[in-house]
Amino acid sequence: QQQVKQSPQSLIVQKGGISIINCAYENTAFDYFPWYQQFPGKGPALLIAIRPDVSEKKEGRFTISFNKSAKQFSLHIMDSQPGDSATYFCAAPKGANNLFFGTGTRLTVIP
Amino acid sequence: NAGVMQNPRHLVRRRGQEARLRCSPMKGHSHVYWYRQLPEEGLKFMVYLQKENIIDESGMPKERFSAEFPKEGPSILRIQQVVRGDSAAYFCASSPPGAAAGTEAFFGQGTRLTVV
Numbered sequence: 001q002q003q004v005k006q007s008p009q010s011l012i013v014q015k016g017g018i019s020i021i022n023c024a025y026e027n028t029a030f031d032y033f034p035w036y037q038q039f040p041g042k043g044p045a046l047l048i049a050i051r052p053d054v055s056e057k058k059e060g061r062f063t064i065s066f067n068k069s070a071k072q073f074s075l076h077i078m079d080s081q082p083g084d085s086a087t088y089f090c091a092a093p094k095g096a097n098n099l100f101f102g103t104g105t106r107l108t109v110i111p
Numbered sequence: 112n113a114g115v116m117q118n119p120r121h122l123v124r125r126r127g128q129e130a131r132l133r134c135s136p137m138k139g140h141s142h143v144y145w146y147r148q149l150p151e152e153g154l155k156f157m158v159y160l161q162k163e164n165i166i167d168e169s170g171m172p173k174e175r176f177s178a179e180f181p182k183e184g185p186s187i188l189r190i191q192q193v194v195r196g197d198s199a200a201y202f203c204a205s206s207p208p209g210a211a212a213g214t215e216a217f218f219g220q221g222t223r224l225t226v227v
Contacts, residue, residue, distance in 0.1 A: 043204075104152070
């Protein structure tokens, strides 16, 4: 069964620090790896996504690094802010029809 | 352009009753996905539908659960004879035609089902 393994389960970072969340996936023929951000009581929102024809994608303070040979990808949040405190999910294609989500990382940014 | 609309936001049902959850996809979107999220857990895929067709229901429990996406109107996730273990947040997502299935998915705010 397709799996996406996400770590850590929770993360506490000081304001201004770098938050790093990692995901590993199993074999897949599809090339799309998004990260979702979820605030309490809200639905997940697409944050940033990468296709592995590139090794890195940056949008503002958020960067995805992708290592296709290792089947790993990570989310880096630079200059982390208290407003970034949320749960982050990585995802990878599950067959042709939908996304398989990681178990989530609860990020807390301390002022 | 309104986002994915789910209703109700909160639903309380007694054991044995039926729960009916609605999802209106974003305008122009023809793919609908339902996910279940248990407390402190990730999103578990349930079913993927296009208009009038169930494409993948591999995540749906074999009994009591059904889903539809009619030609007109919202997608419906129906849970018959609810049990306490059905208590969870149910999220709907939609994506546009032409997007690779599963990509560019936008989520609604979810329906939180509580079975008492």
